[in-house]
Amino acid sequence: MQNTLLEAGGVRLSVRESGPVDAPAVVLVHGWAQSGEVWSPLPSLRTYAPDLRGHGGSEVVGDGYRESVAWAADLKAVLDHVGRSAVLVGWSYGGLVIADYLRVHGTVGVDGVVLVGAITEIGPERVGGRTGKVMREALPAAFSEDPEVAVPALARFCREQAPGLGGDVVQRMLGTALRVPPRVRREVFRRDVDSAAVLESVDKPTLVVHGTADEVVDPVAGEYAAALIPGADLRRYDGVAHVPFLERPERFAADLAGFVAEVSR
Numbered sequence: 001m002q003n004t005l006l007e008a009g010g011v012r013l014s015v016r017e018s019g020p021v022d023a024p025a026v027v028l029v030h031g032w033a034q035s036g037e038v039w040s041p042l043p044s045l046r047t048y049a050p051d052l053r054g055h056g057g058s059e060v061v062g063d064g065y066r067e068s069v070a071w072a073a074d075l076k077a078v079l080d081h082v083g084r085s086a087v088l089v090g091w092s093y094g095g096l097v098i099a100d101y102l103r104v105h106g107t108v109g110v111d112g113v114v115l116v117g118a119i120t121e122i123g124p125e126r127v128g129g130r131t132g133k134v135m136r137e138a139l140p141a142a143f144s145e146d147p148e149v150a151v152p153a154l155a156r157f158c159r160e161q162a163p164g165l166g167g168d169v170v171q172r173m174l175g176t177a178l179r180v181p182p183r184v185r186r187e188v189f190r191r192d193v194d195s196a197a198v199l200e201s202v203d204k205p206t207l208v209v210h211g212t213a214d215e216v217v218d219p220v221a222g223e224y225a226a227a228l229i230p231g232a233d234l235r236r237y238d239g240v241a242h243v244p245f246l247e248r249p250e251r252f253a254a255d256l257a258g259f260v261a262e263v264s265r
Contacts, residue, residue: 001016001017001018002016002017002018003015003016003017003057004017004081005057006050006077006078006081007077008053008073008074008076008077008078009070009073009074009077010061011053011058011059011061011064011074012058012059013050013051013052013053013058013059013074013077013078014036014050014051014056014057014058015036015048015049015050015051015078015081016036016037016047016048016049016050017046017047017048017049018041018042018043018046018047018049019042019043019044019045019046019047020044020046021046022046023044023045023046024045024046024086024087024111024260024261024264025045025046025047025048025082025084025085025086025087026042026045026046026047026048026086026087026089026256026260027047027048027049027050027075027078027079027082027086027087027088027089028047028048028049028050028089028091028094029050029052029075029088029089029090029091029094029095029097029098030049030051030052030055030091030092030093030094031091031092031093031094031117032092032093032185032188032189033055033142033154033176033177033180033185034055034056034092034173034176034177035051035052035055035056035057035176035179036049036050036051036056037049037056037172037176038091038173038176038243038246039091039245040245040246040249040252040253042253042256042257044253044257045256045257045260048078048081048082048086050074050075050078052071052074052093052094052097053065053070053071053074054180054181054184054187054188055176055179055180055184056176056179060181060184065184065187065188065190066187066188066190066191068100068103068104068193069100069104071096071097071100071101072100072101072103072104072105073104074097075088075097075098075100075101076101076104076105076109079109079110082109085109085110085111086109086110086111087110087111087112087113087114087259087260087263087264088101088110088112088113088114089113089114089116089256090113090114090115090116090118091116091117091118091243091245092116092117092118092119092216092217092242093118093119093188094116094118095115095116095118095119095120095225096118096119096120096121096122096129096193096195098113098115098118098120099120099121099193099195099198099199100193102198102201102202103195103198106201107202107203107204110204111204111205111260111263111264112204112205112206112207112259112260112263112264113202113204113205113206113207113229114206114207114208114209114256114259115206115207115208115209115210115222115225116209116210116244116245116252117209117210117211117214117216117217117222117242117243117244118208118210118217118221118222118225119131119217119221120195120198120199120221120224120225121193121194121195121196121221122189122191122192122193123191123192123193123194124192126192126193126194127220127221127224128195128196128199128221128224128225129193129221130217130218130220130221130224131216131217131218132214132215132216132217132218133215134157134160134161134215134216134242135157135215135216135217137156137157138153138154138156138157139153139189140186141153142154142157142177142185143182143185143186143189144182145182150182151178154174154177154178155170155174157177157216158170158171158173158174158177160215161215161216161241161242161243162240162241162242162243162246162247163241164241164247165243165246165247169246196228199225199228199229200228200229200230202229202230202232203230204263205231205233205259205262205263206225206226206229206231206232206233207232207233207235207255207256207259208222208225208226208229208232208233208234208235209222209235209237209244209252209255210222210223210234210235210236210237210244211236211237211239211240211241211242211244211247212236212237212238212239212240213239213240213241214240214241214242215241215242216241216242217242219236222234233259235255237251
């Protein structure tokens with residue numbers, strides 16, 4: 001694995017690159033208050049896992065967190081770095097970042113789309129952004145500048161988003177979440193985005209993976225995206241919560257590899 005720093009409109013983005021250079025390219029977009037480190041290894045694929053702006057090793061900038069054009073520009077910089085068409089995989093908030101890219105650039109440079117426990121919209125009454133009780137209970141405490149308020153809320157969120165994860169994984173995710181400044185954790189939620197028309201216009205193969213026990217992003221959000229994207233394949237992971245690629249890594253890796261092989265022919 002190697003780490004690369006990219007310039008995206010003046011924002012430095014950190015990208016983890018792994019896998020055979022001649023394998024199909026996959027861009028892995030992480031969720032809220034995490035980083036590219038969260039993804040399980042996928043040795044059969046060439047993966048690019050960026051840290052979103054304000055997250056992980058990427059630059060903490062003063063603005064852009066509420067703007068679709070900013071998120072789209074960041075993801076375009078990653079695709080430009082890849083240098084060939086790729087499959088976009090978005091987990092949780094990463095699905096919204098992919099929707100932002102599609103809103104601005106369409107499917108240029110995209111072989112296929114995979115949404116994993118993902119939102120594609122955000123704001124009051126947005127079905128594509130509907131959250132579950134674990135997410136709702138974490139907010140607004142997780143935004144607090146006071147560590148005595150924020151740390152317990154984030155620790156509970158990391159633990160309860162997928163109750164079967166080991167304690168070491170939960171602590172690593174908590175550490176990553178605490179690296180994200182409270183202002184950034186808050187700003188990315190201060191958006192109101194409707195993506196219905198964007199989803200309806202997707203003209204590339206799409207796979208939607210969602211755990212039936214997800215209490216961070218309501219499974220209805222995945223069903224909404226799958227219903228709007230023409231020909232989308234919805235795969236429900238029974239009994240799985242919010243992190244299918246960590247809870248069922250072998251199944252997820254097989255599903256993703258099969259999808260990538262199909263769309264990269």
